[in-house]
Amino acid sequence: MELSAKLPRQRGDRLVLYAETVDEQNAGAACDLKVRDAGRARRSVSGWWDDWLAFEGDLPDLTEPSFVSGRQLTKALETRYPSVKVALRFGPRAAWHSTKERRQAAWDELKMKRPPLHEDTKRLIxxxxxxxxICGTTARKLEIAHILDWPTIRRLTETHPLFGKDDHDLQRAALLFHDPWNMGVLCRExxxxxxxxxxxxxxRITTEQVRRARGVLDRQPGAERFYGRxxxxxxxxxxxxxxxxxxxxxxxxxxxxxAAKDSDPAPYVLKHGEVRVDRVLGGMWWGEHDCPDRDSDR
Structure with a gap:
């Protein structure tokens, strides 16, 4: 149960409940359950769903003796409708934003902050x-530079087919921004x-020049050791x-x-057999694989 507002204190309080089943919650739907004060001794509850998503079956009126608190009302609703998640909130329906509006607001708030770069990726670059x-110098400060900058990545993310339809917009943008092939070391003065x-x-240096320089790094001797790590x-x-x-x-x-075709290395496991990696085949598999470390502990 999610209780995110004050409990009703006296007769006449208006209470609005948003009730969502798991399926409707995943679909981004919301349902209003309005509590109308029908007198000192009784309250009635009725509900309806958004027009574009039909509710399976009618939601009948719930008429019970006066509830002392919103917590009792919530418990009664959850008992009557086990598949419904009940959250108590005060205020009119229009005061609450839709799922799409909340996602857009979260994106607008966070998109200006560049996401942090993982240390593994830093070490690789x-x-x-x-x-x-570009110039091969080490006499100036060296920094990791991105080929496509953060504003460009944000614009690309906003054109993604799934943009605004789930909660992973910022993660998609961060992964695209911190793709190892979107980064390289450049000098700064x-x-x-x-x-x-x-x-x-x-x-003064074009994106194409930086891309070509980044591509050369993959062809240098020993690059596979860094990628393997x-x-x-x-x-x-x-x-x-x-x-x-x-x-x-x-x-x-x-x-x-x-790179493994000449040396033909044997497959190996990671995380005590949870992941098996075969570089020759270019594949990895999750599961329960034989692990020498785990077997030696038995």
Missing amino acids: HALSPECM RLHRAGCHDKQEDF FLDQSLVEERRRFGLDMNVMARVLALLSE
């Missing part, structure tokens, strides 16, 4: 490019704006806050598979 990937990162921001650490570490982009993992596995 710096390992692939220990110097500026703030005083005279002479660094490659400065030139990128001033459009990135893959394993991403699977082992807890990344709920950042998310795990399976499109990125598939691309990493494709690179590792190409």
Whole structure:
């Protein structure tokens, strides 16, 4: 039970309840249950659903002796309608925003903040490019630069078919923004704006030049070692806050598979057998696999 408003204190209080079954909640629907004071001794409750989503069966009036508190009323409603989640709130129906409006408000509030970058991705980018990937210098400050900036990523996210239809808009934008192939190391020289990162921001270095420089990093000797570490650490570490982009993992596995053809490494397991990785086949499987560490503990 979710109780998010004051309990009714006296006769005449107007109480509005939004009741949602699991299916309707997933569909973003909302139902009003209006409580009308029918006198000192009795209250009646009636409800209806949004027109675009029919309620399965009529919701009959619930007439009981006067309830002492909203908590008792909620309990009675949940007993009468076990599939309904009852939340008590004061105020008119129009005062509460729809699911779509709430998602849009959350997006507008959070989209201006650049999402944090996971340390595994930072290590990968710096390992692939220990110097500026455009000019090759290490004599200036080196920073991770994004090929597509955050405002561009936000605009791309807003054109996604699922935008506004679920609660993962910001996560989709963060994964796209922090895609390892959207990043590289560039030098910075703030005083005279002479660094490659400065030139990128001033459009003296084009996006295509940065993309070509980033592509060269994948072809350098030893790059597969860094991608292999990135893959394993991403699977082992807890990344709920950042998310795990399976499109990125598939691309990493494709690179590792190409590099593994000559050495033919054996498959291995991670997280005590929870994940099995085969670099030659370029695949990974979740399940319960034989694990040497786990077997040795028995």
